[in-house]
Amino acid sequence: MLQASLHQAGPIPLALDLRCANGELLALVGPSGSGKTSVLRALAGLLTVSSGRISLGDELWFDSERSIAVPAERRGVGMVFQHYALFPHLSALDNVSLAIPSDSGASSKTARREQALKLLADMQLDGLAARRPEQLSGGQRQRVALARALARRPKLLLLDEAFSAVDQPTRYALWEELVKLRERLTLPIIMVTHDLREARMLADRLCILEAGEALQDGPPEQLLARPRNARVAALVGLRDIHRGIFRKTSGGALLQWGEDEAAPQLQIVDKGRIEDGTPVRWVISGEFIQCHTAAPAAAVVNLVPAELIELRSLGETSTLKLAVQGSAKAHVHLDIGTRQLRQSGWRVGQVLLLELDPSGIHVMPVRS
DSSP states (O other), X not given: OEEEEEEEOXXXXXXXXXXXXXXXXXXXXXXXXXXXXXXXXXXXXXXXXXXXXXXXXXXXXXXXXXXXXXXXXXXXXXXXOTTOOOOTTSOHHHHHHTTSOGGGSOOSHHXXXXXXXXXXXXXXXXXXXXXXXXGSOHHHXXXXXHHHHHHTOOSEEEXXXXXXXXXXXXXXXXXXXXXXXXXXXXXXXXXXXXOHHHHHHHOSEEEEEETTEEEEEEOHHHHHHSOSSHHHHHXXXXXXXXXXXXEEETTEEEEEESSSTXXXXXXXXXXXXSOTTOEXXXXXXXXXXXXXXXXXXXXXXXXXXXXXEEEEEETXXXXXXXXXXTSTTOEEEEEEEHHHHHHHTOOTTOEEEEEEOGGGEEEEOOOO
């Protein structure tokens, strides 16, 4: 398992502890300037932080208190950069061959060539070994970069926006290659990405960074359903961060949706952590919201009328924007299949009934 504690005040502020088990993929997500790439550079040995510790299994790579700093070339780290960083004057084969360490068993030039050819074949680059980077497509260059990173037989693989410089179909193909790669290798993989969809699809865990600080760490579904605060909710792409007031009742707890007297009162699960009358922020993932044209025959809780004020169709997915009645400025965005929308017959101006599952309502403290 990789374990790292990285701390410094500047010039690049960092204050985080992270871990990544063998066979696990951890995605670092956050806005530009949040320190994501600096974390990768520190792990690879390309950046020395003022205080911290980095270890992989029994190997200690960095310890500021003991003045230990193993150089990058001795850490056994494979790194794939956003813009490939291939040698432009060398062929794909030579780019990969040069990365094979001398102690890998491939001591002769022929053995290194055979090993490099196998790595290129694993990346579906058969027949392209003699081409230089300028003769390859973006996706092919990225595969060469990945083969070169694997040529080092890394103990840790780092991906720095590795798929962002290619078109969407190529990105899907590279995602598939990464999934196949994870089936063969059991090493920690840390990926930096701005693409939340990419992170949610590929990562076992997300670490949300801002200004060098880890705001929350956990499985994607956990961060989406239960973000620690409103800032984390925004950074994981939740569009609707609602205001409310928490109310204690004899039978449990209610959440007032907004500050208006006529605002809907929602039944929620009381975890015993919030006092009566506390202003809060809250979120609910779309999977916990169901739309009805008319009231269901069976009794349900949290049935709230909302006017459909906007419809947008983007290929297979359509987005609905609804204005909640009785709560000023409260809006709900829902993504549904475009075919489902056509079958529903819903139209702008129509009032629908939103059913909110109490178990999906997540209340957060208000940050000062």
